[in-house]
Amino acid sequence: MKNKVGIIRKILAAVIMLLVLVFFSACGLYYFERDGQPDAFSSIGDAMWYILLTLTTVGYGSVYPLTFGGKLITIFTAVIGSLIGVACFIGIVLGTLKLGTFLRKTQVRILNR
Amino acid sequence: MLNDVNGGQSDLQKKLGEIVEGAVFSGIIQFLILASAVAFVLETEPALEKYENYFIIVDLTFLVLFSAEYILRIYTAPVKKEFIFSFFGIVDLLAILPSLVLIPGFRVLRVLRFLRIFRIFKATRFILAVDRMIDALGGVKRELLALVILSSLLVYLSACGIWFFEKDAQPEAFGSILGSMWWAIVSLTTIGYGDVYPVTPGGKIFTALVALVGVGLIAIPSGLLASVLTEARVEEELQDETKEKEDEK
Numbered sequence: 001m002k003n004k005v006g007i008i009r010k011i012l013a014a015v016i017m018l019l020v021l022v023f024f025s026a027c028g029l030y031y032f033e034r035d036g037q038p039d040a041f042s043s044i045g046d047a048m049w050y051i052l053l054t055l056t057t058v059g060y061g062s063v064y065p066l067t068f069g070g071k072l073i074t075i076f077t078a079v080i081g082s083l084i085g086v087a088c089f090i091g092i093v094l095g096t097l098k099l100g101t102f103l104r105k106t107q108v109r110i111l112n113r
Numbered sequence: 114m115l116n117d118v119n120g121g122q123s124d125l126q127k128k129l130g131e132i133v134e135g136a137v138f139s140g141i142i143q144f145l146i147l148a149s150a151v152a153f154v155l156e157t158e159p160a161l162e163k164y165e166n167y168f169i170i171v172d173l174t175f176l177v178l179f180s181a182e183y184i185l186r187i188y189t190a191p192v193k194k195e196f197i198f199s200f201f202g203i204v205d206l207l208a209i210l211p212s213l214v215l216i217p218g219f220r221v222l223r224v225l226r227f228l229r230i231f232r233i234f235k236a237t238r239f240i241l242a243v244d245r246m247i248d249a250l251g252g253v254k255r256e257l258l259a260l261v262i263l264s265s266l267l268v269y270l271s272a273c274g275i276w277f278f279e280k281d282a283q284p285e286a287f288g289s290i291l292g293s294m295w296w297a298i299v300s301l302t303t304i305g306y307g308d309v310y311p312v313t314p315g316g317k318i319f320t321a322l323v324a325l326v327g328v329g330l331i332a333i334p335s336g337l338l339a340s341v342l343t344e345a346r347v348e349e350e351l352q353d354e355t356k357e358k359e360d361e362k
């Protein structure tokens with residue numbers, strides 16, 4: 001039971017971290033891109049849509065940055081977000097799924113020897 | 114010819130069997146598989162179309178060599194029937210059948226030459242870890258089945274959801290749930306071709322959810338396989354250790 005609470009906490013922490021990242025990069029993109037592409041980046045919400053597509057690696061290609069600043073933020077977000085953030089998220093999910101039982105099994109086996 | 118001392122095999126069979134299992138023979142076959150795969154790819158290059166006749170000669174050479182290998186393997190197999198119907202026996206046969214249509218009488222069947230791609234499966238014989246992989250996959254059969262069911266469920270739910278949000282705004286792309294399934298699969302696998310995407314706020318928020326679930330969905334099988342493969346390896350090592358201990362006693 002204690003373990004379960006810990007997992008939920010970890011997932012929550014990862015989600016919050018990702019949300020903060022999404023928020024800040026969306027603000028940055030909105031700042032850089034709104035002049036060049038007023039249709040695609042008309043609000044921070046629109047920029048968030050773009051960031052989410054990037055972070056989840058879906059990348060429809062419907063909106064993409066044109067300015068140097070926008071591209072720089074995208075690179076930063078994509079690397080930090082999808083590699084570290086999403087990987088954390090995945091790791092936590094997987095950790096709860098299978099690896100835990102595997103490690104316990106091996107431990108028991110080593111102790112029994 | 115039959116000799117019970119050698120398990121029903123003649124001296125010649127035994128000798129040839131040793132050659133077939135040997136490193137030199139394996140190396141030659143591996144090279145031939147690679148060469149045939151490269152030739153198959155180059156054949157489709159428009160710039161090389163004028164050399165078509167040479168490609169046919171090369172292919173006939175492969176036909177002869179692979180046939181020889183197939184016959185050798187049958188000849189040296191301890192139980193011939195077992196080899197012919199084994200996985201690699203069938204793959205070896207499939208590797209030579211498509212090229213047979215090059216022989217004049219069979220010209221009509223030239224389309225079948227495309228099946229030469231199956232030659233590449235011959236290479237799996239030389240991948241040593243394949244056994245471990247198959248064992249590991251067998252160990253997570255249930256989990257994999259659960260994943261297949263779960264993904265189908267998610268595709269279904271995503272398609273229904275996006276159809277609800279987008280049917281009025283984009284009747285062409287999201288007019289039916291069946292049509293929306295294309296979008297659902299492209300998004301859930303995080304491929305994202307971008308040929309269809311949501312435009313309504315509700316659809317966008319729903320897509321964010323679907324995409325996040327998609328990342329997790331892709332990760333689960335990879336993690337599952339990774340952990341199972343480690344498990345298989347640790348188990349092998351543990352077995353080796355216990356064996357060593359018993360030997361010491």
